[in-house]
Amino acid sequence: MKIPNIFEDETKAVSFAAGVTIFSSGDQGEAMFVIQSGQVELSVKGKVVETVGEDGFFGEMALIEDGPRTATAVAKSDCVLVPINRQRFEFMVHEVPQFAVEVMRVLSRRLRRLDDGVV
Amino acid sequence: MKIPNIFEDETKAVSFAAGVTIFSSGDQGEAMFVIQSGQVELSVKGKVVETVGEDGFFGEMALIEDGPRTATAVAKSDCVLVPINRQRFEFMVHEVPQFAVEVMRVLSRRLRRLDDGVV
Numbered sequence: 001m002k003i004p005n006i007f008e009d010e011t012k013a014v015s016f017a018a019g020v021t022i023f024s025s026g027d028q029g030e031a032m033f034v035i036q037s038g039q040v041e042l043s044v045k046g047k048v049v050e051t052v053g054e055d056g057f058f059g060e061m062a063l064i065e066d067g068p069r070t071a072t073a074v075a076k077s078d079c080v081l082v083p084i085n086r087q088r089f090e091f092m093v094h095e096v097p098q099f100a101v102e103v104m105r106v107l108s109r110r111l112r113r114l115d116d117g118v119v
Numbered sequence: 120m121k122i123p124n125i126f127e128d129e130t131k132a133v134s135f136a137a138g139v140t141i142f143s144s145g146d147q148g149e150a151m152f153v154i155q156s157g158q159v160e161l162s163v164k165g166k167v168v169e170t171v172g173e174d175g176f177f178g179e180m181a182l183i184e185d186g187p188r189t190a191t192a193v194a195k196s197d198c199v200l201v202p203i204n205r206q207r208f209e210f211m212v213h214e215v216p217q218f219a220v221e222v223m224r225v226l227s228r229r230l231r232r233l234d235d236g237v238v
Contacts, residue, residue: 044234064220064227070234093219097212100219101183104212107226108183114233115163115189 013082016075022059027069029062031083038079042071050110051076060103063089132201135194141178146188148181150202157198161190169229170195179222182208 013036016022022040023029033040034057042050042058049071052058062069063086084092092099132155135141141159142148152159153176161169161177168190171177181188182205203211211218 049234060223061227061230064223065231067231070231093223094216097216097219100212100216100223103223104179104183104219104226107223107230108180110230111180111226111233112184112186112189114230115168 013080015078015080018075018077018079020075022073022075022081023069024072025069029059029067029069031085032057032059032063032089033073033081033083036080036082038081039076040079040081041074041076043074044071049114057084057103057106060089060106064103132199134197134199137194137196137198139194141192141194141200142188143191144188148178148186148188150204151176151178151182151208152192152200152202155199155201157200158195159198159200160193160195162193163190168233176203176222176225179208179225183222 016038022033025044035052035054037054039054040052040058041048042052050058058071058073059069061067063084093103135157141152144163154171154173156173158173159171159177160167161171169177177190177192178188180186182203212222
């Protein structure tokens with residue numbers, strides 16, 4: 001996903017080394033992350049539910065619902081992430097409809113995958 | 120969810136009697152539905168995953184991803200539904216940010232519930 005340059009000053013990329021925990025299930029979530037490079041593994045109760053790669057994003061659920069992290073995110077490789085805080089998230093949802101569409105698409109895809117696993 | 124009156128002429132509510140199937144898993148989806156009254160049960164592979172009541176909505180995933188229905192929707196009681204077709208959905212996502220936020224919230228809540236079920 002391309003992040004519009006509307007908050008250029010706030011777009012400070014952060015680096016994580018392979019194996020580092022970015023956030024843990026139960027944490028308060030203050031930001032979502034767009035992956036500039038590398039891969040991040042999301043797990044719920046110790047089970048990997050998704051591997052997110054370049055241009056993908058994760059951590060948006062805590063912003064949408066203002067609740068704790070459901071998943072634990074670990075850098076699968078060295079990676080560079082662009083955090084999007086709550087204020088920026090809300091701005092983008094309101095001003096960049098394509099961003100909202102992309103977030104909905106990712107959530108919907110995850111639900112489909114989980115539904116496929118229902119027995 | 121309140122539907123803005125921007126498409127008044129197209130807001131034709133439709134009624135379903137208790138027990139009637141509104142759509143089935145695998146169907147092509149052309150609309151989502153907002154529940155004006157009554158309750159609708161969503162099931163995946165024969166297992167009830169959600170009961171949606173008044174002001175709730177369902178069927179949005181087929182519009183977001185342009186894919187087939189994942190769930191089967193059955194009227195749990197007599198109900199009145201307002202269909203939102205693709206064109207209207209896209210218009211609302213672009214013009215009514217609160218609508219996009221509400222759709223994201225519902226998807227996120229469902230994911231949390233499913234994640235809680237992961238063992």
